[in-house]
Amino acid sequence: MFDFRFLEKRPIIVGLELGTAKVCAMVGEINAEGALTIIGLGQCPSRGVRKGEIVEATLAEEDVRMALAEAEHSADVEVRSVYLGISGGHLEGFNNRGVQPIVSRDREIGEEDIRDVVRNAKAINTAADRYVVHAIRQHFSVDDQEEIRDPKGMLGSRLEVEMHVIHGRTNRFQNAIRLVKGMHLEVEDIVFNGLASSLAVLTAEQKELGTLVIDLGAGVTEYVVYVRGVVKHTGVLAVGGDHVSQDIALGLKMPQGKAERLKLEHGGAIFDHTARGLALTPHNELGLAERPINIEHLRCVMSLRLQETFEIIREEIQTVGWMPHLRSGVVICGGGARIPRILELAERSFELPAFAGASAGISGLASALDQPEFATVIGLVKYGAGQQRRKSAHGPLQRLAGWAPTRFFSNLL
């Protein structure tokens, strides 16, 4: 029988993450029932990225090409556009408030008012070289009545909205966007990696209860706080697994590559009596014993760095006051979630229960879905799927009308 399935057009969503350790592309498909399935994955060790930002464009481009080619091959599709994940120490998040007086005679809040108040909240005074990546709606309030999800149809004289705004340096985003565009690919949208990870690993219940998501990447550590179902705080700390390896290389006096291997094989997040006096004698390729490596020092160096990272995050969240609201604990994802006993360290540092992030609510390649380091890229696909659904929910005419002015980075490139 002839297979006609290729004729029906199914939306393909591709998430692309330009990470410090790996470049990763994931292909998802929305099936007829509207559910998301992961159908392909391509990855390549990354060489041109440091601390989540591109430092060598040519190398990064090669890596992206490899990863995309592999993804296309494994999913058997052609990639035309991607959702691009971005990160870096320059990203910042803050909460902003927009206000709109309701002037209509009957004081009923309409669609128009909601659009205006959101626009007001988005009018942010940022420096000229900064670009707003996300402006996430949190809650509306009508005349001091707080925590309203949908104010449409309510009566009031004053409508306010709380937004969480994530912004960063325009030029840094442009580097990544230009790189992708140089391959004749469309960038559908840029997404903050931390946000993507949290989309992948959190359930609605966790978001509602209050959760801190920490993505321990190779170059950067991103963290997102969800309270009462919405993003309340985001941040990026440009410290990651690379720093751990570098510390080990310096402390134990060995090359970076060897330190990296040692970290993966013998590392640990907690330094206690079990490591006391442990030493390891590696053998070189000829079978001769090399200088013994002190595991105690290795753990000590690693533990100090990870502990410090958690402390910095904890301090920041404490300052903004969300610490008591995190009733569902801490979720750790990213490659760092693989470090032995990292959850124990997180529990000690935050005094909250800690869990490893597992992607929930999508089906597909089982090998990819339960790996903590794919949280970001799965999140990117999930974000893309959400956008697609929203688009197709609007009729074609509405889409045409709403297209040009609200297009995300019409002013970016």
Added chain:
Amino acid sequence: MNPSSNAQSPLSASPHPAPARARIIAIGGAGAEMALAVRQTGTADFTFAAIDGDWAAVQSLPFEEKLFVGARLTRGFGAGGDPELAKAAAEDELPAIRALCQDQAMVFILAGLGGGSGTGIAPVVARVAREAGASVFAFVTAPFECEGTRRQQQAAIGLHRLKTVADGVLCLPNEKMLIGESEGATLPDSFGASRIHLRDAVLCIWEQLTRPGLLNVSFSDLCSVLRGPNLESAFARVEVEGPDRAELALQQLLAHPLLSKGEILSRAEALLVCFRAGDNLGMAETRRMIRELTRLSGGARVVVGASVNPACGARLTVTVIVSTRQLVLHEVVQGPVRDGLDRGGLDRGSLGRGEGETELGLAQTGRHLTPPPPELTSEMAGELLGRKAGVGRGGRVGRGKPQQVQLPFEVITKGRFERCEPTVRAGNNLDQPTYLRRGITLN
């Protein structure tokens, strides 16, 4: 071996000895200037002594005791910037130096490091004084950077030796004191400033130890601040008046050039804070200042002293002595031991281990170990040094090879983060390993 074990210091025996006997020993030209500055305050607590290798200079000083060293080796013309020569000259006069330190509860050594006399003689005096049972504090200045690397290196070696033998060393680099000066400051002004600062430091420490205060600083507290593997200390003193004097004092301290505008506080390993005020010293303001300083200095050990002096009136004097954390993994590696004469303070590694100490134990106890001077007959020493100084031989023949020293700071390579902008958070460069920033040593 350890002098404090057999001869207990009179100070540690009773908290407030009736009249503690303290002697200020000024070494070299710079030391004499500082001692003069202390003397000018009219304090009657000290007796003064001077030691120098320059006969003319030492004779002109108005001190009670004067000791000229080096009659045999330098013939009265000073060491000419060679610490080894000065050191040997001092070792010739050991009995006389011992006599200077006899029956003293405390000996304050004042010297300028980097030259010959100060660098060479001060460690010898410190060792002898400790052997004589006195507690030894050394107040030294490090040379200006423009004085050249040779003097800097000599100063670093001298400081290292001094730290191994003295109970406490306060080293104030001249360069730092210059920061507060305006562009038009004259040379006498600049040197004067360092003299004044050192004088204040001497008087402050003396006062804390002897005046009964509200909060006493014990001798061991003081030692714990001034002794440690730090290269330099910082000292700042502010005097304020007025209703919100605590706030004012904090602001002035944080803007103080000697604390590098507060940056030094964040690297502090130990901190001594002394308050002196009239009867109106308030608990709230004291607590506020201590809390703020503790917060700024991170995990540093903070020792607080407070004394009440009705003569102060409404004035509040806050003195801060900071020992900075130093990013080295290992002890300063010394150059090759020359002529067997260096063994006095340097070759501790082999000595310590010889006594069956563990490597870890050495790091803690070896510092206070005072090894005996080497077995050298005076003829041998005289010959060796005479050769070096060119006495009796032609010109530069016997000049020793220059010592190669390793600079005490470990260079931290940026490695993988070479081309990235550094991640700086709360004044800390997070690209540097955490264990180094927190001063945790991997032995």
